[in-house]
Amino acid sequence: MVARAAGEIAPGLVVNLGIGLPTRVVDHLSSDFPVCLHSENGLAGIGPSVPFEAADRNLIDAGGSYVSTIPGSAFFDSSTSFALVRSGRLDLTMLGAFEVAETGDLANWKIPGKFSPGVGGGIELAQKALRVVVLSTHTDRQGNPKLVKTCTLPLTARGCVNRIITDMAVIDVTPQGFALRELADGVGVREVEEATGAPLTVPDGDIPVY
Amino acid sequence: MVARAAGEIAPGLVVNLGIGLPTRVVDHLSSDFPVCLHSENGLAGIGPSVPFEAADRNLIDAGGSYVSTIPGSAFFDSSTSFALVRSGRLDLTMLGAFEVAETGDLANWKIPGKFSPGVGGGIELAQKALRVVVLSTHTDRQGNPKLVKTCTLPLTARGCVNRIITDMAVIDVTPQGFALRELADGVGVREVEEATGAPLTVPDGDIPVY
């Protein structure tokens, strides 16, 4: 699933990988792959993670991991960092989700009743990245579908999600709703349909497996 | 008059000297005087002017004169430059004027019927500098007063002028209107009153001469 997500990153893009699962996508890119990774705390051109012993106290990513620079990296302030996000210079972001609606609505920051510690930069990433890929388990811990007709949780942004990559399938958000694109190895169409809380368009013929 | 204007610059201020007469005020400051001169094209800490032969093609002031830096100078973009002006960090500006009203209204950028080439940074300097001193001849070329009850020309900013220094007098704008503070050497009170287009409060006793 994480390896499959790495396939979303075309050469030359500017990409922000959200905290959690998405961060691990970088492990599946070759060191020579042409991509500019962005961190919202003020860095373009993130290099490999650095162990505690070798860390620079002034060089973390937005998730608090110690990282490094690569030739051509640039530091900038938080205003510039989100200018990049909001003005169409962020080609792709990968985010986690509580719920994704068939309209592409995303809820990933607050569960009413539970305390929410704030949204950070999540709204802007979801609302303004040119392409939003959700990387998530297909269902929550109780087995309830995360892909739904309508979000019941407070929204992060409306109509923002383009694709969902889960442990079961790759599904696109289309004007006609969810469309199955690929299946995880060993997962059947029927299983995906049962784990999905909204209608799923299934293509004719063979479905690629990842 | 220009020498008298230099007396307005208290130690430690951040000062913008407008194009024309005000620019020459700097010639009356000692090289050791503690002041930060600001140029709206992106320089704080303007050093002495530089002759053509020694000029740096990338180092002009907003009036197009070749200038130099001093230890501690900083370059910045136009956004930052006017942030300084509008956010209360510019202690003093000296500007020219077509008309100053007894309310402190300033008109110094456009004469209807004649073409105006645009206001540049003049509105922001006039409206937002903490103190605005007008440096001007007391009357225009036709002998008409520049200090008036109400401006007839398009305004630059309302109620912005604190003091006017002319070839005849130093006059403050007060809640009661114009108030005479000082006289130029050889000029009498009556002469100033006649050359001023609004009532002038004249102090009792001796009036300082410059």
Added chain:
Amino acid sequence: MRLPDKTTRLEEAVAHIRDGATIMVGGFGVPGTPFTLIRELVRQGQTGLTVIKNDANEQDMGIDHLLVSGQVRKLISTHIGLNRRAIELLNAGRIEVEFCAQGILAERIHAGGAGLKAIVTDIGLATELTAGKPRVEIDGEAAVIETALRADVALVHADRSDVFGNLGYAAVARNFNPMMAMAADRVIAEAETVLPLGGLAPDAVHTPGPFVDHVVGLEALSEEYQVVRR
């Protein structure tokens, strides 16, 4: 012309903060947080503060000390999830927290520093963060007016400063510091190195000196500044 010297003793600089003041505090996590200025503010004990800061640091670090000491009335922030104590204080009703989208917080502070009244954006229109804020239409599209933020005092951390207050930041320790250093009536910068005039190249300055009122040189960096083992 010569530029004035703004170096100030720590105690004297922080003493300018009054009870009830609104203060901005730089930093995103550890990098760029002015730990020394915060510690002095805890020592001096001013109360009823409104604090504007990206995050609430972690427990026993940075502004957490101000929360524990009860000096903070209200926090304007984007995310406090790394500080369990801040969450407890919020849940107990002992502090008020106003959340803002991170980049919009940055732009509201930029607008304050730029002497603007507000910005207009479509960010967060689908969320409760913009509920109750005035709406306006721009080119036929809905948008929300987010007012500019200014503070009485800004506390920022610089890697280097000259005595006039020209500042340079290290790596991602820059974050909110440059905007905050423009958006307060009084700006206090702590600096790891204080250089003489001319020690910073004019085109390497991140925050120009005219925005800064006090430069406090740091003699040593406490444990809080160091690499955090997680």
Added chain:
Amino acid sequence: MRLPDKTTRLEEAVAHIRDGATIMVGGFGVPGTPFTLIRELVRQGQTGLTVIKNDANEQDMGIDHLLVSGQVRKLISTHIGLNRRAIELLNAGRIEVEFCAQGILAERIHAGGAGLKAIVTDIGLATELTAGKPRVEIDGEAAVIETALRADVALVHADRSDVFGNLGYAAVARNFNPMMAMAADRVIAEAETVLPLGGLAPDAVHTPGPFVDHVVGLEALSEEYQVVRR
């Protein structure tokens, strides 16, 4: 991970400009004006352009060539007083000029680059420059809504660039270039020196590479770039 190379031939980069495009052009007087990109645009001859630039340069310099060639429909500027020809063309009705206060032009471009819809300010309320613009009250005070500015293409001049498009500006040649380099769908930077990746220190970058699409190295600097004798 490796950052891509954006070096582009002059002709190819400028060919992305279409008839009727809105273009931003950096510079304040001579410093920071991308004279070489402008000359190439004159050579290619795209027409019906809206040009956003602080000033109109001087006669026979910079965007004056675009005015003379009739390629400009509209100019958004702060001051054109140093270019008598621009004034004549305006008076003859051959170009439309929209004036804006200088710092507000900078902030409108900043807002465009920041993906905002507009800024709200009290600047120019007493002047005709804000006539007809929507008003709004902020904290009981009158203000005007100034919409964000974006362009199809921005032409900027840098002192130095690496091949990824991280830019550094010289002295006051910075001026409007950094904001414009963030506010266009396509950003073309000409650079006096093009460095390999790693040639610019990460904290010495004035415009981060992700905002820049094309880097055009300058082989020689024409007479227009030099010190002007007045």
